[in-house]
Amino acid sequence: MAEQITGPQSIPNAEPALIVLAGATGDLGYRIAQHLLQRGARVRALVRPGNTKPKVETLRQQGATIVEVDFDDVGALTYACVDAACVVSAVSGLRDVMVDLQTRLLDAAVAAGVPRFIPSDYSIDFTKLPAGSNRNLDLRREFGQRLDGAPIQATSILNGMFMDLLTGQAPVVLFGIRRVLYWGSADQPLDFTAIADTAAFTASAALDATTPRYLRVAGAVATVRDLQAAATAVTGRRFRRLRAGSLWLLKLMIRATRQLAPAPDEVFPPWQGMQYLHNMFTGAPKLAPLDNARYPDIRWTPLREVLATAK
Numbered sequence: 038m039a040e041q042i043t044g045p046q047s048i049p050n051a052e053p054a055l056i057v058l059a060g061a062t063g064d065l066g067y068r069i070a071q072h073l074l075q076r077g078a079r080v081r082a083l084v085r086p087g088n089t090k091p092k093v094e095t096l097r098q099q100g101a102t103i104v105e106v107d108f109d110d111v112g113a114l115t116y117a118c119v120d121a122a123c124v125v126s127a128v129s130g131l132r133d134v135m136v137d138l139q140t141r142l143l144d145a146a147v148a149a150g151v152p153r154f155i156p157s158d159y160s161i162d163f164t165k166l167p168a169g170s171n172r173n174l175d176l177r178r179e180f181g182q183r184l185d186g187a188p189i190q191a192t193s194i195l196n197g198m199f200m201d202l203l204t205g206q207a208p209v210v211l212f213g214i215r216r217v218l219y220w221g222s223a224d225q226p227l228d229f230t231a232i233a234d235t236a237a238f239t240a241s242a243a244l245d246a247t248t249p250r251y252l253r254v255a256g257a258v259a260t261v262r263d264l265q266a267a268a269t270a271v272t273g274r275r276f277r278r279l280r281a282g283s284l285w286l287l288k289l290m291i292r293a294t295r296q297l298a299p300a301p302d303e304v305f306p307p308w309q310g311m312q313y314l315h316n317m318f319t320g321a322p323k324l325a326p327l328d329n330a331r332y333p334d335i336r337w338t339p340l341r342e343v344l345a346t347a348k
Contacts (some may be wrong), residue, residue, distance in 0.1 A: 055079040056243050057121040059108075059128055059142055062092045063102070065159065066127030067238030069243075074100050078244055083108075083117055101170070102115060108138050114145030121146070123153040123243045123276070130304060135176040140183055147189050147253070158183055158193040159235055161228065161322035162253065172313045173304070185250075192248040195324055196235045197228025197255050198317065200340065204347035207310065210268050211214050214281040217268065219261040220287040221318040223278055228255035228317075231338040241332040252315045253324040256337040264340070271345040287315050 056073050058341070059064035061082035073080050080101040084093055085108060097103050106117045117122055124146040128134050137158060146154050157176070164181075203210045203257045209218055231240075232255045242248050261278055268276040281287070284299035291311045300306035316322050329337060 039162070039163075049115070049240050054244055055085065055121050057080060057081045057118050057124045059124070059126045059144075060157065061081045061096060061127070062088065062090045063127055063129055065232055065236055065239075067092050068233055069125060069127055069239050070096055070242035071099065072237045073243065074239055076244060077239070080118065081121065083114075083255045108141065111141050111148070112220075113145050114142055115148040118145050118149035118151050121149065121151045121247075123155060124151050125155045125239065125243050126157040127159075128157050131173075131302070132176055135173075136180050136183075138337055139180050139315065143184060143187055143189070147187055151189065153190045153192065153243075153246065153248075154184065154187075154193065155192050155239065156180060157241075159199075160197055161168075161197055161316055162195050164251070165322050166316055171309075171316055173309060173313075190248075191250060192242055193251050194235065194239050194242060195251060195253045196230035198237070198313070199235070200229040200256060200338065200343045203229070203340075204343060206305075207314070208312070208348075210264055210276075210280070210344065212268070212272070215268075215272075215274055215276045216280045217261050217265045217276055218281055220281050220314070220317065221284045223261040223280070225318055225320050226258050226260055226323060226342055228258055229340065230256040231255055232344060234335060234338050237335050238332060241335065245332075252328045252331065253326065254329050255324050255327055257340045259340055267340045267344055271341050284315060284318055286309065287318075291315060 048155055056078050058066060058070055058080055062084060063072045070080050070082055082096055082101045082103050083106050084103060085201040093103055104115050104117050124142065126139055127144060128138060139192055143154060158177050160174060166174060171273055217255055238254055242252055267275045291308050294308040294311060
C-alpha cells in the first residue's frame with residue numbers, strides 16, 4: 038500500500054542522499070531510479086494516487102519509497118520533498134506538465150528547502166536555438182527561465198537525441214530500404230546518447246552537489262556518413278544515403294504538416310519530430326563542451342551496439 042500525501046504530515050528523516058524523483062514510471066525516469074538505487078541512494082518516487090503500473094511495484098521491491106501525491110497540490114508536494122538532497126524531474130508532456138506541473142514541483146522543492154533541482158530537459162542544446170523553432174524545446178526554455186529565477190541550484194542534463202530512437206521512432210536509419218535519411222549536409226556532426234546512459238549520468242549528477250547549471254553529454258557524435266557506415270557494419274548489408282532535400286525544404290514540410298495535421302494535444306506529432314531533426318541538421322544546438330568524462334564509471338554505449346538491436 039503506497040503512502041498517500043494529501044496535506045501537512047511528517048515524513049521520517051532520511052539519509053542525506055535522498056533523491057525525490059518525479060516521472061519514475063516513464064522509461065527514462067524508471068532507469069534513473071534504478072541507477073540511483075544501484076548507487077546506494079534513497080529514492081522517493083512520486084506517483085499519482087491509484088497508479089497501478091507494474092513499474093511501481095518493481096521499484097518498491099527494489100527499495101524505492103513510493104509516495105502517492107496530488108501533483109496539483111503544492112502543499113502535498115512540499116511535504117513529499119522534505120529532507121531531499123535533490124529533486125529530479127523526468128516527466129513528459131506539454132505545457133500543463135513541462136511548465137505548470139514542473140513549476141509546482143519547483144515551488145515545492147524551494148519551500149521544502151531542497152538545495153538542488155534537475156529539470157526534465159534531456160535534449161539537444163535548446164539554449165542555442167531561436168524561440169519558435171521547436172515547440173517542445175520552447176517549453177523547456179520557458180520553465181528554465183522560471184528555474185533560473187528560483188533560489189535553488191539547478192542543473193540541466195543535455196544529451197542530444199536518444200540513440201535508441203534511431204531503431205524505431207526517428208526516421209533516420211531506415212532498415213527496411215537500407216537508407217540513411219537526411220536533410221542538408223551529410224557531414225553535420227550530430228549528438229546521440231542512449232537512454233540508459235542518460236539515466237546513469239543523471240543519477241550521478243543527482244548525487245553530485247557540485248554540478249554546474251548545464252551538463253552536456255553525447256554517447257556518440259556522428260555524421261550521416263558515420264551512421265551509414267555503422268548500419269552497414271552491423272547488418273552486413275550496404276546502406277546508402279538518401280538526401281531528402283535542403284533544410285529550407287524541410288522547414289516548408291514542417292509548416293505544411295503542422296497545418297494539415299496539427300495534433301496540438303500530442304506530445305510528439307510528426308511535425309514535432311521533424312522540428313527536432315531540422316534543429317539538429319542546422320548544427321546550431323551542437324553540444325559543446327562535452328562533460329562525458331565527469332563520471333568515469335559510466336560506459337558510453339556505441340552507435341553500433343544500439344543499431345545492432347534492429348538487425
